[in-house]
Amino acid sequence: MTRDKNKKKPPAVQQEKLNPRELNTEENKHSNHPLLDTASAEIKKYLHDLIEEFKDVLLIQVRQDIKKLIKEMTSPAQENTDGRTEEIRKEREASEEEFKHNLEYMKQIQREYQETQNSIEYWQNALTETKDNLLKLEERFRAYERERKSLLKITRNQKEAILKLEDDKKIHNLRIKNVSEEAGTSKNEIQKIFTEILKQNFPRIAKRNDIQIKEAYRTPATYNQNRSTPRHIIIEIPEIHQKNRILKAARERMQVTYNGKSIKITADLSTQTLKSRREWGEIFQVLKEKNMQPKFIYPSKLSLKINEEIRYFQDKEELWEFVATNPTLQRALKDITEKERKRYQDYSYSGREASVNGADHGMRE
Structure with missing residues (x-):
């Protein structure tokens, strides 16, 4: 080093060489000796100059050593930091990817939710419309039911009126069943048959002799040879109360006969x-x-x-x-x-x- 070449040599001290022990003894004895003071000052000055000369060199060396030490100490940490940074970057990218995926999924859920809401609203409207239609149908059905009952009532009344017209034509008639054809078929013969029936079964009515006969005939008018039973006899009595009296007596008697054979007397309906x-x-x-x-x-x-x-x-x-x-x-x-x-x-x-x-x-x- 240039500085080493230019080092100043310490000044020679013109003194006698002393044995250290002696020096110590002398120092103890003559501590204030002028030569010793001069040598000490020179040495101090030399040391001071030497320290000043090497101060910068030492500082540079120390700095270099510190940097080297720091580099040696931070190098593994740097490598670890770089690895961790890469790991963090990958984690961040994975997190971002997952976030994007979750965001897309949430958007899909939101779309499905909106579609579901729209579907619910549609079916609610459809249900409301269906309920309205059902109410209308129920009202129509009630109207139909009222109309049906009205029509049935009208039909029933018309049927009853027609039947009444038919029955009114026969309201004065008595119908006698099971009287043989041989007993008689003409009006006079049938009147005699009816009179005999009254005498045999209802003597009280026969004694009153107030039964008037307007018509007496067999029905149907033409006799069918293939018919297994005799034709019925129709007796028309002008007074309805007389006809009803005979019917009541027949019901009370339970069994009516003609010449020992059972017959039946009913209203002609x-x-x-x-x-x-x-x-x-x-x-x-x-x-x-x-x-x-x-x-x-x-x-x-x-x-x-x-x-x-x-x-x-x-x-x-x-x-x-x-x-x-x-x-x-x-x-x-x-x-x-x-x-x-x-x-x-x-x-x-x-x-x-x-x-x-x-x-x-x-x-x-």
Whole structure:
């Protein structure tokens, strides 16, 4: 080093060489000797200059050593930091990718939620519309039902009126069954037969001798040789109360005969009225067994006594409608066969269907 070449040599000290022990002894003895003071000052000055000279060199060397030490110490940390940074970068990229995926998924969920909301709103509107349509249909059905009942009532009334016209023509007539053809077929012969029947079965009525006969004939007018039973006899009596008195006496007697053979005396009713009465047969019998006093009101109405009240029914439909609301009748008619109920239900349904179709046609018109 240049500095080493230019090092100043320490000044020579003109002194005697002393033994250290002696020096120490001398120093102890002569501590304030002038030569020692001069040498000490020179040495201090030399050391000071030497320190100043090497100060910068030492500082540079120290700095270099510190940098080297720092580099050696920070190099592994740097490598670790770089590795961690790369790891963090990858984690960040993975997090960003996952975030994007979750964001897209959330957007998809949001779209599906919106679609679901729209679907719910659509079906709510459809349900509301359906309810409105059902209400309208119910109202139409009620209108049809009212119209059906009205039409059935009109039909029933018309049917009753027609039957009444037919039966009114026969309201004065008595019908006598099972009298042989050999007994007589002419009007006079038939009048004699009727008079004899009264004498044999109803002597009180015969004694009064007030029964007037307007017409007497067999029906049908022409005799069929293939017919297995004799034709019926029709007796027309102008006074209805006289006819009813004979019918009542016949019901009370239970068995009426002519010349020892059983015959039957009934009111002369139309074919439809007889059919209507026959349809009441099983129900009539059950009501009679239950002591409800069933009776036929001319021409084919059924009357019965229930809860001390007399009720009248034009047909079975009217009766079943009342039965549905009356527990007493429900118990009384519980033994009616399912066949009877089904026949009524089929009739009721077909009548309802026909009336509804007619009402629908009428409304369209």
